[in-house]
Amino acid sequence: MINFAPMDFIVDAAIRAVKALYNTDINATDITLQQTRKEFEGQVTIVTFPFVKLSRKSPEQTGTEIGEFLLNELADVSAFNVIKGFLNISISDEYWIGQLYNQIARPEFGVYPPKDEKVMVEYSSPNTNKPLHLGHIRNNLLGYSVAEILKANGYEVIKANLVNDRGIHICKSMLAWQLFGNGETPESSGLKGDHLVGKYYVVFDKEYKKQIDELKALGQTEEEAKKNAPLIIQAQQMLEQWEAGDVAVIDLWKTMNSWVYAGFAETYKKLGVDFDQYYYESDTYLLGKDIIDEGLAKSVFFKKEDGSVWIDLTAEGLDQKLVLRSNGTSVYITQDVGTAQLKYSQYHMDKSIYVVGNEQDYHFKVLFLILKKLGKSWAPGLFHLSYGMVDLPSGKMKSREGTVVDADDLMEEMEQTAKTHTEALGKVNSFGETEKEQLYHTIGMGALKYFLLKVEPKKRLLFDPAESIDFQGHTGPFIQYTHARIRSVLNKAGYTSGEASTDIKQLDALERELILALNQFPEAIMQAARDYSPAVIANYVYELAKTYNKFYQDKAILKDEVPADVRQFRLTLSAAAAKIIKRSMSLLGIMVPERM
RNA sequence: GCACUCGUAGCUCAAUUGGAUAGAGCAUCUGACUACGGAUCAGAAGGUUAGGGGUUCGACUCCCUUCGAGUGCACCA
Numbered sequence: 001m002i003n004f005a006p007m008d009f010i011v012d013a014a015i016r017a018v019k020a021l022y023n024t025d026i027n028a029t030d031i032t033l034q035q036t037r038k039e040f041e042g043q044v045t046i047v048t049f050p051f052v053k054l055s056r057k058s059p060e061q062t063g064t065e066i067g068e069f070l071l072n073e074l075a076d077v078s079a080f081n082v083i084k085g086f087l088n089i090s091i092s093d094e095y096w097i098g099q100l101y102n103q104i105a106r107p108e109f110g111v112y113p114p115k116d117e118k119v120m121v122e123y124s125s126p127n128t129n130k131p132l133h134l135g136h137i138r139n140n141l142l143g144y145s146v147a148e149i150l151k152a153n154g155y156e157v158i159k160a161n162l163v164n165d166r167g168i169h170i171c172k173s174m175l176a177w178q179l180f181g182n183g184e185t186p187e188s189s190g191l192k193g194d195h196l197v198g199k200y201y202v203v204f205d206k207e208y209k210k211q212i213d214e215l216k217a218l219g220q221t222e223e224e225a226k227k228n229a230p231l232i233i234q235a236q237q238m239l240e241q242w243e244a245g246d247v248a249v250i251d252l253w254k255t256m257n258s259w260v261y262a263g264f265a266e267t268y269k270k271l272g273v274d275f276d277q278y279y280y281e282s283d284t285y286l287l288g289k290d291i292i293d294e295g296l297a298k299s300v301f302f303k304k305e306d307g308s309v310w311i312d313l314t315a316e317g318l319d320q321k322l323v324l325r326s327n328g329t330s331v332y333i334t335q336d337v338g339t340a341q342l343k344y345s346q347y348h349m350d351k352s353i354y355v356v357g358n359e360q361d362y363h364f365k366v367l368f369l370i371l372k373k374l375g376k377s378w379a380p381g382l383f384h385l386s387y388g389m390v391d392l393p394s395g396k397m398k399s400r401e402g403t404v405v406d407a408d409d410l411m412e413e414m415e416q417t418a419k420t421h422t423e424a425l426g427k428v429n430s431f432g433e434t435e436k437e438q439l440y441h442t443i444g445m446g447a448l449k450y451f452l453l454k455v456e457p458k459k460r461l462l463f464d465p466a467e468s469i470d471f472q473g474h475t476g477p478f479i480q481y482t483h484a485r486i487r488s489v490l491n492k493a494g495y496t497s498g499e500a501s502t503d504i505k506q507l508d509a510l511e512r513e514l515i516l517a518l519n520q521f522p523e524a525i526m527q528a529a530r531d532y533s534p535a536v537i538a539n540y541v542y543e544l545a546k547t548y549n550k551f552y553q554d555k556a557i558l559k560d561e562v563p564a565d566v567r568q569f570r571l572t573l574s575a576a577a578a579k580i581i582k583r584s585m586s587l588l589g590i591m592v593p594e595r596m
Numbered sequence: 597g598c599a600c601u602c603g604u605a606g607c608u609c610a611a612u613u614g615g616a617u618a619g620a621g622c623a624u625c626u627g628a629c630u631a632c633g634g635a636u637c638a639g640a641a642g643g644u645u646a647g648g649g650g651u652u653c654g655a656c657u658c659c660c661u662u663c664g665a666g667u668g669c670a671c672c673a
Contacts, residue, residue, distance in 0.1 A: 032612095032614090032615075033612090034612055034615080035612070037616065037617095039616090039617085040616080045615095045616090047615055047616095049615075049653060049654075050653095052653075053653095059653085083616070084615095084616065085615075085616085085653080085654085086615080086616060127673085164673070166673095167672085167673060168672080168673085169673080281673090285673095306671090308671060317599080318599085318669095319598095319599095319669075322670085322671055324671085325671040326671060327671080329671085331670090331671070331672080331673085332672070332673050335673090357667090358600085358601065358666090358667065358668090359666095359667055359668065360667095360668085361599095361600060361601075361667075361668070362599080362600075362667090362668050362669070363668085365600085386601085388601080388602080388666085388667095389666075389667080391666085396666090421635070422635090425634095425635070427633075427635095443635090451608095454608095454609070454610090455608085455609065456609090456610095458601070458602080459601090459602070459609090460601090460602070460665090460666065460667095462607095462608075464607095464608095467607095470608090470621080470622065471635060472621085472622080472635055472636095473620085473621040473622060473635095474608085474609075474610095474620065474621040474622080475621080475622095475635085477635055478621090478635065478636090480635085481633085481635045481636080482635095482636085484633080484635095485632095485633050485635095485636080488632085488633055489632055489633085492632065493632085520612090523612085527612085527613095531613095535609095535610090539609090539610065539611095539620095542610095542620085542621090543610095543620090546620085549636060549637065550637070550638095552632085552636080552637085553628090553636070553637045553638085554637085556632065557632055558632040559632060562632095595633090596633095596635080
């Protein structure tokens with residue numbers, strides 16, 4: 001059996017120590033256990049300041065008393081030292097060696113047993129009027145990674161994509177294509193479908209601006225001109241026709257959306273993300289009205305004289321929020337109420353995560369509050385995974401000003417950079433062409449994904465296109481390289497997994513440090529899930545790779561002077577490191593190569 | 597104006613959730629047995645954690661306040 005809290009035996013003993021010494025009952029949560037800092041002797045540290053009140057003795061004395069107790073009680077505790085309020089405990093090398101062979105080296109290590117709980121992770125959720133950009137990449141990578149992390153924690157996960165396929169924005173592209181497109185198609189133009197549609201979105205905007213200027217020249221104010229420009233009026237008409245089911249408009253809409261979907265599919269594939277369930281706003285945009293009725297009956301909502309329906313959230317520190325227009329049609333939040341219900345009715349999931357940018361913080365606060373007030377039993381399981389915008393040095397990305405970092409372009413560039421780096425090192429000259437292409441993709445995407453995922457989701461991210469993403473230091477390729485190098489050693493040694501344990505009894509400091517790092521993998525997985533933060537995994541695996549590299553640099557494995565049992569032991573240690581690096585990276589959606 | 601989020605080395609990020617002398621990478625400088633793979637490793641230098649006040653054994657972390665940045669505050673989505 002894999003033990004997911006290997007240090008619990010220390011906690012238990014500490015509780016007994018406090019009981020025996022100070023006759024007080026404490027809980028496991030009262031004990032702060034942390035890894036001992038490298039500059040001190042020991043591997044596990046108990047913070048003993050909180051017990052000083054109970055012992056009425058100095059921190060040093062208290063620590064010493066508890067230390068003595070642990071030393072007597074636990075066979076695996078080999079020594080301790082006390083510095084101020086910190087009790088540093090040394091655990092025997094036999095324990096750590098056993099931990100490696102019996103826990104860490106096993107395939108199930110870090111795979112939590114099924115929880116019998118379902119989570120839906122909604123992410124990506126693109127508009128169908130333009131191609132994906134860097135902001136979408138962050139969204140996609142976050143969503144995918146969080147889904148993988150939740151799976152590793154034993155959840156059943158449904159990855160959902162709510163496609164915003166209707167509305168004025170797509171009508172703008174459609175109209176511009178109709179007026180200026182001359183029947184251009186992805187085939188005829190050689191453009192990827194989403195880029196083609198995006199091109200006409202830009203055309204619309206350009207022509208629209210022209211009309212605005214003309215109207216202003218005729219004496220209209222900016223505001224008037226924006227409202228009166230023929231193009232915007234036409235686009236609005238088109239939307240009405242769409243809603244009325246006009247066959248020609250629907251046909252055009254279907255055609256152009258199909259172009260976009262083909263383009264998205266390509267981008268998603270390259271990004272390495274996927275979905276179990278697609279929702280389309282064209283199907284869901286009318287949902288939610290019946291729930292508004294339900295809420296009216298329960299007096300969660302109230303109706304104004306003009307017929308519009310509202311919810312009053314002033315008691316919660318928010319405002320009054322409209323949920324139904326006076327003409328009876330629904331608004332954005334109404335749809336989301338309906339879609340949330342639809343999702344739940346379909347899957348009965350315990351949790352539902354929305355991966356959406358932080359500009360919608362308020363929206364989700366209101367949405368979740370509405371569902372709670374409606375008494376939905378599943379409302380507490382809703383969570384908005386809010387992430388920061390990706391900014392350029394010049395500020396926000398603006399599609400109209402052409403400062404958007406296109407997703408396809410960026411991925412292409414990353415592969416090119418990977419190619420340049422790799423060729424300069426000249427280590428893979430024996431690779432075939434397709435093998436090389438794959439490798440460049442793996443490394444380029446590794447650099448990009450790691451760059452985006454190592455930052456805490458809620459923080460905003462600065463991306464400087466002029467400064468290429470690093471391949472050295474705290475980066476994806478650094479970790480990939482560590483993996484490739486371990487694999488190389490293992491291959492050279494002809495190592496196969498599951499080889500017999502050795503009777504090694506003592507550890508070198510670097511070996512011990514490495515086992516400790518490996519041992520923290522399950523905790524990192526758990527913390528990443530608790531915080532919905534791939535950054536936890538990213539930083540963990542970096543630390544691990546660094547620890548391995550330090551070990552590797554200093555300790556020979558295959559050299560002649562290394563005794564057979566030590567060699568065998570270090571191979572097991574290396575194999576475990578490679579495995580956990582690979583698994584960690586896969587939680588980030590990053591592949592690791594065998595050679596690079 | 598109101599609300600939310602953020603502010604850590606020149607730059608990009610950490611800090612075991614309130615614990616020890618705030619750690620990494622990049623950039624700069626110095627070094628590594630003729631490389632079990634140098635996309636590596638060792639070292640130097642770099643900090644009043646935006647400023648001020650408070651809470652306590654202890655604060656980057658919690659509270660108040662000032663400053664700065666971002667976002668939101670539509671019968672748009």
